[in-house]
Amino acid sequence: MNWNTYIKSYQSYLKIERGLSKNTIENYSFDIDRLCLFLSTNEIEVSPVQIGEETVQQFIYSISKEVNPRSQARIISGLKSFFSYLIFEDYRTDNPLELIETPKTGRKLPDTLSVEEIDNLIAAIDLTTNEGERNRAILETLYGCGLRVSELVTLKISDLFFEEGFIKITGKGNKQRFVPISDLTQKFIQIYRNTIRTHLTIQKGFEDTLFLNRRGKQLTRAMIFTIIKNLALQINLYKTISPHTLRHSFATHLLENGADLRSIQLMLGHESITTTEIYVHLDRKFLAEVLTTFHPRK
Structure with missing residues (x-):
């Protein structure tokens, strides 16, 4: 079998047996594709079953000149997972990355926004447009419930349990959890549903999807990024922010x-x-305030 056959088999395993999302599977596959490109560029003909530690080390050394330690660590982790799968399926008996050390990355603290900055972002939304009411509900939900952007765009109307004060979220690996939702966030979602969404021509298959674009289809992750970045520009917020920034906040x-x-x-x-x-x-x-407030010998 060639690389593509093994990769497709691995992708099926990640989807069916591990229940990983499409985005996660694409990230794992990208790491393997990068190795395949290295082999092709250097005219190295070797299958996933035959490739050895020395060749993999050459690849890791080549990417170390191009990407930061955090990206290197992710690529090494992704490849280890692939070769562990090959061992699991009895295609090979060893992992060529077993002795390759992952670079130390340290802890990267995420960017956050203050409550005032979040208020300013939301205040900048133009509520005279249909998209404005939707976008306010989106930002309030991201920040009010701490959702990942992938969880937000796939949120269903049938996942809303407002009487109980919760929403059901399907997260990574299709794992479900219930997240509390405030009365304020519920109010903005209901305004969007009752005044905007109800007038859309909804495309088949998206009847239960909560947040829709003007064509009646599910919003893309990229669209949520664009909405937030444009609002940041409007209020002259010179920070690198994304939907995940609201989750961190x-x-x-x-x-x-x-x-x-x-x-x-x-x-x-x-x-x-x-x-x-x-x-x-x-x-x-x-941290200093915590110590001062709660330590008995303050």
């Missing part, structure tokens, strides 16, 4: 107002509390 503001990490972990849908700690940005001033 959600977690940060909860923590700064006294929420515990375990609760934030459940709402964000993190498997590990360590991931939550990385997502939550704490400034030193806040």
Whole structure:
């Protein structure tokens, strides 16, 4: 079998047995494609079953000149997963990346926005347009519930349990969780549904999708990025922000107002509390205030 055959088999495994999302599978596949490009460029003819540690090391060395340590670590991790799958399927007996060390990346603290900056972003939305009411509901939901952008664009009307005060989210690996939703966020979603969405010509297959574009189809992730970046430009907010910035800010503001990490972990849908700690940005001033407020020998 050639590389493409093994890759397709691996993609099926990631989708069916591990339940990974399309975006995650594409990221894993991109790492393997990058290795294949290296082999092709250097005229190295070798199959996934035959490739050895030395060739893989040459590849890792070549990309170390092009990408930062964090990207290197992700590529190495992705390739390790691929070769572990080949071992699992008895195509080979060893992993050529077993002895390759992952570069130390340190902890990257995410960008966050202040409550005032978020208020200014939302205030900049033009509510005289149909898209304005939708965009306000989108930003309020991203920030009010701490959603990933992929979770937002796939949110269904049937996932809204407003009487109970929760929404059902389908996250990474198709894992579901219930996230509390405030009365304020519910109000803006209902305004959008009752005044804008109800007048759209909805395309077949998107009847249950909450947030739609003007053609009655599901919004793309790229469109959400564009909406937020354009609003940032309008208020002269010179920060690198994305939908994920609102998720980080959600977690940060909860923590700064006294929420515990375990609760934030459940709402964000993190498997590990360590991931939550990385997502939550704490400034030193806040840590000092915690010590002053809660330590018995203050």
